[in-house]
Amino acid sequence: MVSAGHVDYEDVGLFSTTNSGVGWDGLTFLSPSNSANPYTYAQVTLNNYYTGAYSAAQRRSVAGHELGHVFWLAHESGSVLMNPYTCGANSRWCTYSINTPTGDDVNGINAIY
Numbered sequence: 411m412v413s414a415g416h417v418d419y420e421d422v423g424l425f426s427t428t429n430s431g432v433g434w435d436g437l438t439f440l441s442p443s444n445s446a447n448p449y450t451y452a453q454v455t456l457n458n459y460y461t462g463a464y465s466a467a468q469r470r471s472v473a474g475h476e477l478g479h480v481f482w483l484a485h486e487s488g489s490v491l492m493n494p495y496t497c498g499a500n501s502r503w504c505t506y507s508i509n510t511p512t513g514d515d516v517n518g519i520n521a522i523y
């Protein structure tokens with residue numbers, strides 16, 4: 411269970427897959443739902459089909475973004491870790507080179523916890 415100020419890490423699963431049939435490089439699923447707070451389980455999956463071609467810094471951008479979801483952060487636009495897009499127009503990594511939490515991301519954590 412994840413609730414304000416408390417994380418039981420045994421309930422956070424970290425996985426990898428190699429799946430060319432999807433468009434995502436990282437995905438976080440919260441159980442029972444992504445809107446549940448507190449939730450009981452988080453599953454983070456990185457897709458090696460994409461991340462295998464990324465630099466270590468770009469993979470960190472993906473992993474950091476997904477871990478933001480574990481801490482219940484939602485998507486935001488602009489130059490922030492919670493920007494949902496790794497590459498493309500106005501994207502977290504290819505546009506803004508973000509792979510660590512920004513002030514906005516930290517403010518989000520502080521607002522929740």
Ligand SMILES: [Zn+2]
Pocket residue numbers: 475476479485493494
């Ligand atoms: Zn996301």
